[in-house]
Amino acid sequence: DAKTTQPPSMDCAEGRAANLPCNHSTISGNEYVYWYRQIHSQGPQYIIHGLKNNETNEMASLIITEDRKSSTLILPHATLRDTAVYYCIVQYGQNFVFGPGTRLSVLP
Amino acid sequence: DAGVIQSPRHEVTEMGQEVTLRCKPISGHDYLFWYRQTMMRGLELLIYFNNNVPIDDSGMPEDRFSAKMPNASFSTLKIQPSEPRDSAVYFCASNPSEPRVNTEAFFGQGTRLTVV
Numbered sequence: 001d002a003k004t005t006q007p008p009s010m011d012c013a014e015g016r017a018a019n020l021p022c023n024h025s026t027i028s029g030n031e032y033v034y035w036y037r038q039i040h041s042q043g044p045q046y047i048i049h050g051l052k053n054n055e056t057n058e059m060a061s062l063i064i065t066e067d068r069k070s071s072t073l074i075l076p077h078a079t080l081r082d083t084a085v086y087y088c089i090v091q092y093g094q095n096f097v098f099g100p101g102t103r104l105s106v107l108p
Numbered sequence: 109d110a111g112v113i114q115s116p117r118h119e120v121t122e123m124g125q126e127v128t129l130r131c132k133p134i135s136g137h138d139y140l141f142w143y144r145q146t147m148m149r150g151l152e153l154l155i156y157f158n159n160n161v162p163i164d165d166s167g168m169p170e171d172r173f174s175a176k177m178p179n180a181s182f183s184t185l186k187i188q189p190s191e192p193r194d195s196a197v198y199f200c201a202s203n204p205s206e207p208r209v210n211t212e213a214f215f216g217q218g219t220r221l222t223v224v
Contacts, residue, residue: 034212043112043199043215044151087151096141096213098151 003027003090009103012082018075020102022088025069033064034091035073037084038101044087047073078106112216114200120222126188129219131200132181141213142175142185143199151199157183190223197221 005023012018024033034049048055048062050071055062061074075082087101113132121127133140141156155165160177168175172191177183187194197220201213 041218043201043217044213045215046212049212096153098143100150 003031003097004088004099006086006088006099006102008100009105011105011107012075012078014080014106014108015077018073018078018082018104018106020073020075020086020088020104021070022073023070024088024090027068027090031090033062033068033071034089034096035060035062036087036089036098037082038087039081039084044098047086078104080106080108082106112200112202112214114198114216114219116219117217118220118222120224121190123191123223124189125223126186127190127194127221127223129185129198129200129221131183131185131216133183133200133202134204134214135181137202137204137214139203139205139213140177140183141201142183143201143215144196145199145218146196154185187221190221192223195222 003024003026032049032051035047036044037047038044048057048060050062050064062071064071083106085101085103087098089096112134115130119127139158142154143151144154145151152167154167155175156163157177160180173187175185197218199215199218201215203213
């Protein structure tokens with residue numbers, strides 16, 4: 001079973017920040033938080049991951065709470081091409097378990 | 109690099125026939141994964157290999173499914189005999205090392221299998 005809980009869907013206006021939450025209250029100390037997304041009909045695409053500290057790359061920012069029980073993926077300026085299903089995964093080693101994710105719709 | 113390459117992209121077959129899905133991982137990647145995606149069950153890990161050796165096949169649904177990795181650049185997932193409930197998109201992914209040392213998996217474009 002997936003170790004994460006995400007809202008099933010969210011909307012975001014084009015150009016605005018998209019903030020996607022994820023709860024992982026049972027996360028262990030050595031488990032990382034990964035985010036992937038899947039655009040319709042394509043394979044999942046890696047976005048970002050982190051352990052304790054906040055992370056930022058060219059695609060997004062990842063904010064992890066101090067107790068590590070939840071995190072937020074931030075797409076700073078969402079575009080129509082960011083419409084996808086976003087998966088939050090808690091993982092150590094090879095145990096990649098994808099939950100149902102959040103379907104983000106970026107609206108013009 | 110062309111990324112993870114899967115073939116065919118689409119496969120339609122009749123129930124009872126053998127189906128073989130193919131995957132070429134990214135060169136130099138030590139790990140290869142096979143996933144299945146359906147509307148009902150989402151993305152499920154079927155099996156993964158490390159250095160061509162199957163490590164965990166607990167996700168393989170039943171004996172009709174088998175996977176091989178004869179060398180570092182090629183893997184197959186075979187279904188024999190196929191059934192309509194096997195209809196799904198099958199993804200192959202690879203990564204260069206243990207994920208716990210901060211690596212991500214790279215996915216192919218998938219094979220859409222339809223068993224009629």
